Amino acid sequence: MHSPPDYGKMLRSFAKRASRASRALSPLPRLCYRGVAAFEISRDVQRAIDNRQAIVALESTIVTHGMPYPRNVATALDVEALVRSRGALPATIGVIDGKLRVGLTREEIECLGRNAQSSQKISRRDFPIVLGEKLAGGTTVSATAFAARKAGIEVFVTGGIGGVHRGAEVSFDVSADLTELGRTPVAVVCAGVKSILDVGLTLEYLETQGVCVVTFGETDDFPAFFTRDSGFKSNWNVATATECAKLIREGFALNTGSGIVVAVPIPEENAADSRIIENSIREGIAEAERLNIKGRHLTPFLLKYINEKTDGASLRANVALVKNNAIVGADIAVELAKLKQETTQEQDDRSPVIIGASIVDFVAKVDSGAELRQDGSTNPGRISQSFGGVGRNVAECVARLGERPHFISATGNDQTGELLRRHWKEQVPGCGNHDAGMLILGDHSTATYCVVLRGDGEVQLAVGDMAINDVIDPRRDRDRLIRARLVCIDGNLNVDAMRFVCTTRRGHVWFEPACVEKAKRPILAGVHRLLTHMTPNYAELVSFCEALGIRVEDGDPVVGTVQLCEKLLDYVPCVVTTLGERGVVVARDWRRLPGRDVGRCGRIVDGKSYAHFAPARGNLMPVHVTSVNGAGDSLTGGMIAGTLKGYSMSNCVRAGLRAAYASLLWKNTVSNQLDISDFTEEELEKWGPDFEDVSSFLREN
Template sequence: MKVSRRDLPYVVSQGLSGGTTVSATMIAAHRAGIPVFVTGGIGGVHRDGQNSLDISADLTELGRTPIAVVSAGVKSILDIGRTLEYLETQGVCVATYGPSKEFPAFFSPSSGFTSPYQVCNPDKAAELIESALSLGVQSGVLIAVPIPEEHAAAGQQIEEAIQTALEETSAKSIRGRDVTPYILQRVNELTKGKSLHANVALVVNNAEVGSHICCALTARSNKSKSKSHSQTSHSHIVVIGGINVDFIAKGKSKSLEFGRTNPGSVCQSYGGVGRNISDCLSRLGRQPLFISATGRDSHSEAVFNHCRHMNTSGVTRLEGASTATYCAVITESGELSLGLGDMDIHQQITPQYVSRFKEQLLSSTLVCLDGNIPVSTIRYVCSMAKEHNINVWYEPTDSEKACKPFLSDAWKSLAYTSPNLAELCTMNKTLGLQTPEVLPSSLEQLLSLAVALSRPLLEHIHCLVVTLGADGVLVCGEHQAGSVRLQPRKDKKKRKLCAVHYPALKVAARETMNVSGAGDSLTGALMAGMVQGQDTDTCVRMGLLAARLSLASPHPIAHVLTAHSVDPHRVPHNSWPPPRFLWID
C-alpha cells in the first residue's frame, strides 16, 4: 500500500506492508532520531488544486515535523507556484542547493520560480538545518537540488509527455492517489524510458548531496558538543535523588471537603526533587549527571521518554520494582492540601550503586543530594566530600527528611542547603537546639527566626538558602561587598555573617497551576547561576524567575524554561522588590 500519515494507523493495525510517502517517512525518521532524509521529489499542490483542494500531505508534514528533506524540488506534474506559496503558509524554510536561487522542477533545473533562500555547499546547508533544529520551531526544511545538467536535456520532451498524460487522466477520470502513478508510468512510455533514466539520475544525485550535507551536519554537531564539553567540564554537576510520576489534582472550589468527590482537574507530570533540579539545570544548559532509580514498568517508560533532554545515564531500572509515584491534592489557590507518595524505590539509591560514579563525583564542582535518598548514601557522599573537598548541596525535600545529614557529623561536610522554615526547625531540633512549637505569622518574625536558626548551621555550612514561600527567600552566609558570598572559600578563616531577604515575584492565585516544583526551580536556577560565576543577586533572581514560571505551569519545571527566560536583566529594574540586608551576630 501507498502509506501517508493518514494510512499509518490502518496499515499498522492490520499488519500490512506499505511504501511510505514523504510525510510518513518524515514521521518515521523523526521518531527514530534521524534529522535528514533524501527522496526524489516531494508532493505538492496539484494542478487545478485551487478547485479540487488536492494538496499533498507532504506539505503539511513539512510544516509540523522538524526534519530536513533533500529532494529535486516538487514533481513537475504539480502546480509549483502554489506549492511554494503553501510551503510558506506552513512555515517551511525552502532553499535551493547550488549557485542559483532558481527552484528546480524535478526533471528540469528551472521552474520559472525562485526559492526564498539558497545554500551553495554542504556546510551552508548543514548550518541552515542545525539552526532550524536548534530553534525548536517544529517545522521542516526543504533543500531543493537541481537535476544534473547532463540529464536535464530531456526535460522539454518529458514536460510535453507530462501534459499529454495530464490530459489523459482528465479524460479517463483518474483521480486522487492514482494520478501520480499513472502519469509517471505513462510519461515513461511516451519518452521511451528517458524519464526513468532522468529519475534515477536525480535520485542518485540527491543521495550524494544529502550524504555530504549529513557529514557536514555531524561535523558541526561534534564540534558543538566538544565546545560545550570544554565550557562545562569545569562546572560539572551531579544530582542524586528521586524521580517520580506525579498526579496533580487541583480543586475548583474555594475549599475541599474530605469524604466526598470535589470538582477539579487532574493532570499527570513528572517530578521527584532530584529529577526536578536536574531538569531545571538541563533546560538552563548545564546538563548534570542524574543518579536515581526506577522500576522497569510503564511509568518508567513514560519518565524516560519525557526526560530525553536530560543525562539519565545514572538512572538504574530495576526489575520487579515500582517507579515512584506521587499524588498531590491542591486547593483552588494552589496550596497543598494532601500528598500521597509511593517512594520505596528511592531506597535502592544505595552507596554501592552511587560508588559506580565515583570518578564523576570526584571531578564535579557541585553535588546535589535530595532528602529522598537513604541516610547511608548521604553519609557516603559527605565523607567523600570531606576527603576530596567537594561542594555538596542538600535539598531536604520535607520536614521529616530534613534531619538525615544531621543524624551524624555528615552535615558538617555540606557546603549548601536549601530548607524551608519548617525543615530548618527540624535540622536544629535534630542537633538538640531549641526551636519554636509554632511558626510566627508576620514577615519580621519569620526573618528573625530564620536568621536565628541559620546561625548554628553556618558554623560549618557555607551558605543557607531559606525558602519562605510567598514571602520569598532568605540567603544566609559570609558577608561580601554588601551581599552574601556564594562561592566557598578554600581557607577556613573566621567569617562575618549576614543575610539578604529577596521578596518573591507575585503570581495571581488564578494563574497558579502547580506548587510542587517552585522550590526546585529556584534551587536549580540558582545553582546554574553559581556555576556560571554570576553574582549572588543575579543567581537569586534567576531562581525567583524560574519559580514564577513553575507556579504558572502544570509541570514542576516549566517547559518554557530557558536561560533567556530567567535572565534578570530582561526584567525592568523597578519591577524587582528591593532586597533587605540583615547582619547575623
C-alpha cells in the same frame, strides 16, 4: 449503622483506574515549542534535537511551487529517504492548518503536493497572515531557515536559494532569502542560486550581509543551479563533509549571527546545457514581463516555462540536484553531529550530578459537588498522573535551562518505572542518553504517591510507596562525583549515601531538604559542614537549625531566617531560604565561599551578607497560581543552572525565582515552557527589584 469504609477496596479501585490512565498515556505526535501554539516540532525531530543527533531541515516550496504533482511529492519523499539512508533524520518544514510544523508526516507532504494550486508560497513576512488565517503552504528558504533555527537545526538542504533578480536596479527585486541568511545562523546546502537570477549581484549582496559562501568539492566555481559553473567564484571551497562540518561548527561558535551557504555543483551527468537554459530564461523573462508576472509568482512561472521549453530537461536536472544536495547535506549533518558528540562527551565528564527521588504521582479527585462515597462503589471524578520527586524535579529544571545533568535515582522494574524513564528520555531536553544513573531494581516498586481528593480539593486519603528511595546508591558513580562541576543531593537519600557523597566529593555540594523531617539527615550523617549550599523553606530551615541547637527568637519569617542564618553560616556558607509569597532570604559567607556580586546581596557584616528578594514588590507574583507543587524544586534547579553558567549570586537567585514563577503557572511540577533566552544575565538583570539588605535583623549582642 453504617459499616466502616473499606479503604483497601477504595485503593484497589483507584489503582486499577490509575494503571489504565498510565497505559493510555503515549507520546503526543508534536510538541508545542516554548508556548507558541502555532509552532510545532514532531516528536521524532525533538528527540533527535535533544540527543544531538544528525538532522537535516528541508523546505516545502519544492512540493507546492517547484514541481508538478505527483513528481513533487515523489521527489520530496525520495529526498527524505536519501537523508535517512546517510544516517540523518529529515525534518521537512511547512505550514498546515495555520501551524508552522517542523517534521511533516508523509500524509502532510502528500496533502501539500496534491493541493499545490491552493497552497501559499510562504516567506518570513507571510507568517502573521498564514498563521492567523489558518492557511497551508510551502515554506521558502527564508521561512524554512527561520523555522530551522528556531527549532535548533543547523543544516538545511534546498535546491537553490533566491537572490538578486535580473533588472533589480530598476525593480529592487531582491529575495528575502539573502537578508534571512544575513541574520540567521543556518548552513544552507544548495546548488547555488537559480540561473534565472543575477548571480554576480547575488554574491555581492551575500557578502554585504556577512554570509560565508563556500563551494563543496575540489573547485571554487560557484554553481548556477541547472549548470555546474555560473562564471563566478566562491571565496572558499571545502573538499569533504568533515571539513565542512568543522567550518560550520567554528563559524556558529563565534556567534556572528549570519548563515553559511554551501554551494554544491550539480553532478556533471545531470547538468543541463547552459546555452539552452540561458535562452529559455531570457524568453521566460520576456514572457513574464508581457504578462505582468512579478513578485512571488515570478520564480514558479519561470521554472515552469523553462521546463516546457527544455522538454523536461530542467525538471530532471532540478530533481537530480536536489537529491545530490540531500546526500551532501546529510553527510555534513552526520559529521557535525559527531563533532558535537565528541564535545558533549568531554562536557559530560564534568556534568553536574543530581541525586534524589523519582516519583510518579496519581491524583484522584471526585467531581465538584459530588459527595465522596466510601462504601466501595466507584466515585465519578478525574484521575491525573504527573512526574515528581525532588531530585528528579531539580534535574529536569537544570536540563531545561541548557545544562546536561547526570541524574542518579532508583526506579522499579515495573510499568510505572518504565513510564517515568520514558518521560525522562523522551521529554526532558538533552537527557535521551543521560539516564544511566537511573538504577532499575527488580525487587522494589517505583516510588508512587496516590491521593484521593474530595470535590473541594481537600485530601481524603493518601498513600505513598517510597521505600525505593532508601536504596538509592551513588557508589557506582564515584568517578563522576569527583569530576562533576557541582553535586546536588535531596533529603530522600539515606544517611550512608549522604556520607559517601559528601566525603567523596571535593567541591560544591548542594542540599535540597525535601521535607521537614529529612532536613536533619546531613546532621545525622555528620556531613553538614561539607555542604556548600542549602535551599530550604522556612520550616525546613528551623528543623535543620534546631538539630544543631540553633533556636529562632523572632516569629517573623524574614527576621527569623536572618537570625538563624547568622549562626548557620558557620556550618553552611550559602543558605537561600524560600518564604512563599514573601520571596527568599539569601545569606552568604563570602570568606568561605567567594564569588561575584559581593555587596549586591546585602551589606557585608563580618564577611557575611543577608538580603531579601520579594517578587511581590515587583509585581512578579502570578495572579492565578495553578500549582505550587515543584516551585521550590524549580527554584533550586534555576539557581544551580545559573551557578553552572557562572552567573553572579544575585542573578542565580533571579534565575531560581523565575523558574519557580513558571512552575506556579504550570499544572504539573517543572514547567516545560522554560525558555533559555529568558535566563541570560542580561534578561535576568531586567527582571524584578533589587535585593533589600536585611542585616539589621541580626540579634543584638
